[in-house]
Amino acid sequence: MTYAYFFGCVIPSRYPGVEYAVRWVMGPSGLKLDVQDVPEFSCCPVPGIFYSTDRDTWLALAARNLCLAQRGRLEVVTVCNGCYSSLLKATEYLSEPKKMGQVNKVLGKVGMKYTGIPEKSGDSGRRIFRPVSVRHFVDVIHTDNVMLELANNVKRSLSKVRVAVHYGCHYLRPTEYTAIDDPNDPVKVDDIVKVLGAESIDYEDKLSCCGAGGGVRSHVVELANSLCEDKFKNISSEGADVIVTPCPFCLLQFDNAQKTFTKRGIPVIHIAQLMAIAMGADISKLGLELHNVSCNPLLAKIGEGAK
Amino acid sequence: MGEVEKVFTSGLAEKLSEDKIITEDDLDPEFAAEIIRYGGKDVMTCLQCGNCTGVCPISLKIEYKTRTTIKYCQFGMRKQTLETRWVCATCYRCYEHCPADLNPAELMIALRHIAIREGIIPPFVKVAATNLLQYGMTVRPDEAMIKERVKMGLPVLPQTKPGWEEVKKQIVTIIQTTKYDRLLGIAPKEGSE
Numbered sequence: 001m002t003y004a005y006f007f008g009c010v011i012p013s014r015y016p017g018v019e020y021a022v023r024w025v026m027g028p029s030g031l032k033l034d035v036q037d038v039p040e041f042s043c044c045p046v047p048g049i050f051y052s053t054d055r056d057t058w059l060a061l062a063a064r065n066l067c068l069a070q071r072g073r074l075e076v077v078t079v080c081n082g083c084y085s086s087l088l089k090a091t092e093y094l095s096e097p098k099k100m101g102q103v104n105k106v107l108g109k110v111g112m113k114y115t116g117i118p119e120k121s122g123d124s125g126r127r128i129f130r131p132v133s134v135r136h137f138v139d140v141i142h143t144d145n146v147m148l149e150l151a152n153n154v155k156r157s158l159s160k161v162r163v164a165v166h167y168g169c170h171y172l173r174p175t176e177y178t179a180i181d182d183p184n185d186p187v188k189v190d191d192i193v194k195v196l197g198a199e200s201i202d203y204e205d206k207l208s209c210c211g212a213g214g215g216v217r218s219h220v221v222e223l224a225n226s227l228c229e230d231k232f233k234n235i236s237s238e239g240a241d242v243i244v245t246p247c248p249f250c251l252l253q254f255d256n257a258q259k260t261f262t263k264r265g266i267p268v269i270h271i272a273q274l275m276a277i278a279m280g281a282d283i284s285k286l287g288l289e290l291h292n293v294s295c296n297p298l299l300a301k302i303g304e305g306a307k
Numbered sequence: 308m309g310e311v312e313k314v315f316t317s318g319l320a321e322k323l324s325e326d327k328i329i330t331e332d333d334l335d336p337e338f339a340a341e342i343i344r345y346g347g348k349d350v351m352t353c354l355q356c357g358n359c360t361g362v363c364p365i366s367l368k369i370e371y372k373t374r375t376t377i378k379y380c381q382f383g384m385r386k387q388t389l390e391t392r393w394v395c396a397t398c399y400r401c402y403e404h405c406p407a408d409l410n411p412a413e414l415m416i417a418l419r420h421i422a423i424r425e426g427i428i429p430p431f432v433k434v435a436a437t438n439l440l441q442y443g444m445t446v447r448p449d450e451a452m453i454k455e456r457v458k459m460g461l462p463v464l465p466q467t468k469p470g471w472e473e474v475k476k477q478i479v480t481i482i483q484t485t486k487y488d489r490l491l492g493i494a495p496k497e498g499s500e
Contacts, residue, residue, distance in 0.1 A: 012464055013448030016456045023461070039465035040474050043445045048397065049435045052419045055346055057487040061439075064481060106484045110477040173399035174410070183403060209364045214397035214415075216365075218431035223394060226368050285459050 001133075003035040003140065004074035006065070008083040009043050010248040017287020018248055021276035022079050022137065030279055031149050033140070035077065038068050044083040047170075048215040051086065059099065060106040062090035066132045067112040079137045079272065081247035082213070085170035087134045088177050095131055136171065138246045138271065139180045142188040151195050155280030158198035160301055163274070164240035164266070165189045165200055166231070166254070168247035169209050183207075189246055189271055196278040204234040210245075212253035228257035236266060242298045243268040255292045265293035277302070329384065338383040347417030350380040352407050359401035359411045365394050373401055373411050380414070389422045393429055423490065433491055440482055440495045442466065443475040 003026075011018045026033045042065065045051075050058040065087065069076050078084040094100050094114055104113050116129030141150065172183045181188050186207070190200040211217065211227030232254075235243060243266055245251050251268050258265035273286050283304055288295040335341075339350050359373040360366050366373065371394055379388045395415040402410045423432075435445045444466055448456070456464070465471055479495050482488050488495075 009444055009446035012456075013444075013446050013452055016448075016452060016459060016461055020459045020461055037462065039468070039470065041465075042443050042474055042478060043439055045439065046435060046445055049432050049445070052397075052416050053423045053432060053436075054420065054485065054487050054490060057482060057485040060481045060485055061478065064477060106481055109480050109484050112477075169396070169398035169400075174402045174412070176402070176410075209396050209398040209400075211364070211396060214395050214412075215393050215429070215431065216396045218435075219393040219429050223365070223368055224396075227364055227396070230367075287455065287459065290455060 001034075001075045002073070003033060003077045003135075004038045004041075004069055004072065005035055006038075006041055006044070006076050006078045006083055006087070008078065008080045008248070009046070010082075010252060011079060014252060015248055015270070015287060015290065017285070017290060018079065018251075018270040018272055020285055020287060021270065021272040021281065024281045024285075025141075025272055025275045025279065026077075029281075030153065030276075031141075031146055033146070036072075036074070038072065038074065040068050041065055044078075044080075044086040047082055047086045047089075048213055048218070051089075052215060056102070056106075058086070059090055059093055060103050062087055063094060063103045063107060063114045064110070064112060066090060066094070066134075067107065067114050069132045070114065070117050073117050075133045075135060077135050077137055077140055079246075079270075080249065081136075081168040081170040082249055084134065084136045085178055091131045091134055092177055136180060136246065138171070138188050138192065141192060141275075147191070147195055150192070150275070150279075153279045154195070154197055156278050156302060156304070158196055158274075158278050158302055161198040161298070162239060162241045163193045163198045163200050164203055164235040164238065164243050165193060165206070166210065166235075166243055166245040166250055167207060168245055168250040169213055171246055172207065189244065192271060192275065193244060196274060198274070198278075201238050201240055203238045203240070205231065210250040210253045211257070212249050217253060224253065225257040225260045228253055229261045232258060232262065232266070236262075240266055241301055242266065242274075242295075244271050244274050246271045258293050267291065267293050267295040267298045269295065269298075277304075333384065333386060335383040335385040338380060338385050341421060342380060342414065342417045345417040345420035347414040348409050350377055350409070350414065353377045353381065353409055354407050356406060358404040358406065362400040362404050364398060364400070365396060369394065376418075377409075377411060377414065380418075388418060389425060389427060393419070428491060433493060436482075436487070436491050437493045440479060440488060440493055441475075443471060443478050 026035050045061045116131045119128040121127045167186050175183050193200040211224035217224040254268040357374045363373050397412050399412050402412050438445050
């Protein structure tokens with residue numbers, strides 16, 4: 001199965017380094033997975049805005065993206081928890097024939113039709129359709145083969161690095177849809193961190209929210225910052241060197257909120273950036289200098305300090 | 308009516324208790340049905356156990372209790388419930404802990420649907436939706452980021468290429484078909500970008 005990159009909105013326009021890292025990790029210089037671009041992909045659309053205000057519009061816009069994947073028989077790989085939950089939820093909604101019919105009426109105006117990916121028909125001659133599959137980047141990496149390949153590709157030692165993993169809510173919940181990991185004791189990102197040779201530390205309230213989602217950061221920024229501060233206190237009391245998250249929106253939240261309550265921020269990076277660092281990518285291209293919280297302490301720790 | 312008042316004055320936020328008397332005219336018996344229509348579950352099945360408030364990260368910070376909100380919905384206190392709906396971070400912890408399988412986070416989303424239709428539209432929703440309508444993306448890169456992308460050797464963003472016009476047209480058609488633009492009062496600018 002060929003994968004399709006789905007970067008969404010935040011990564012390409014705010015953290016291009018994450019995009020570089022993901023392409024590098026999955027591409028020929030890294031894990032050599034079969035991935036391609038779909039230039040027509042648009043916004044997922046943002047669950048905190050479109051799903052919150054009009055489900056019909058949200059579903060039609062999400063189905064447009066799914067149609068593009070269906071056309072190329074692709075499996076969507078999202079690098080963002082928001083895109084992941086939005087698109088995955090859309091595939092679930094669309095498995096109801098009534099909803100699918102309603103959406104196809106709208107999509108018909110732009111010459112599209114969501115059916116799912118047609119499989120070979122059975123003996124009876126009936127055509128069988130399979131919903132478009134939506135995967136999270138972490139889920140794609142966390143398979144036996146890829147993890148083995150990853151372990152063989154580690155080139156930089158991260159053994160001294162203490163990593164605080166932040167999963168982000170929509171990676172874990174609601175389990176109604178997104179059951180790719182244990183919602184109460186998730187392991188996948190920790191496993192990847194361990195395979196890379198770093199230490200994943202435990203801290204209080206590891207699964208709590210960063211405070212950004214659902215429009216809270218856009219609407220009441222003080223509230224979002226205050227939730228992030230709680231999280232930060234727990235992480236810094238364990239002496240973490242870096243916060244690693246699989247979600248660019250949590251990354252954005254930690255990166256921007258930290259300056260409102262502390263002068264000694266902890267660097268925040270995406271899991272793909274950590275993988276790229278460990279696998280020997282060119283660090284100057286990972287866009288770490290674009291982060292608000294300086295990543296230099298982290299780079300000094302792994303012996304790649306600023307020249 | 309005295310009964311209703313007694314229940315409420317004990318749990319009301321300060322702002323609400325200023326106006327203690329809730330008359331029958333303030334209650335909307337159809338409110339629960341309306342919530343179901345916008346994708347929420349039946350609030351009448353709530354046991355008022357308080358698990359949702361207990362796990363809610365927001366309730367630690369501000370005077371916002373998920374359980375109380377659901378209680379208001381049960382009574383049909385429409386006006387009082389619609390104001391603070393944008394503080395839910397949709398972390399879905401309440402859903403995981405709800406014994407009645409009520410999914411309070413989805414209930415908040417249903418309330419947002421209703422609030423939008425009453426004209427309570429937070430500015431950022433308009434901004435994001437307008438961006439999508441006009442540029443085909445909700446978040447747009449600035450010049451500096453585009454330069455950084457070139458430096459990294461990343462592919463040119465599709466939305467800066469001519470082929471994007473077709474995508475924009477599709478998005479505008481979808482939004483106009485579902486009448487979302489009219490709901491929010493937004494419009495695509497002709498010949499922008």
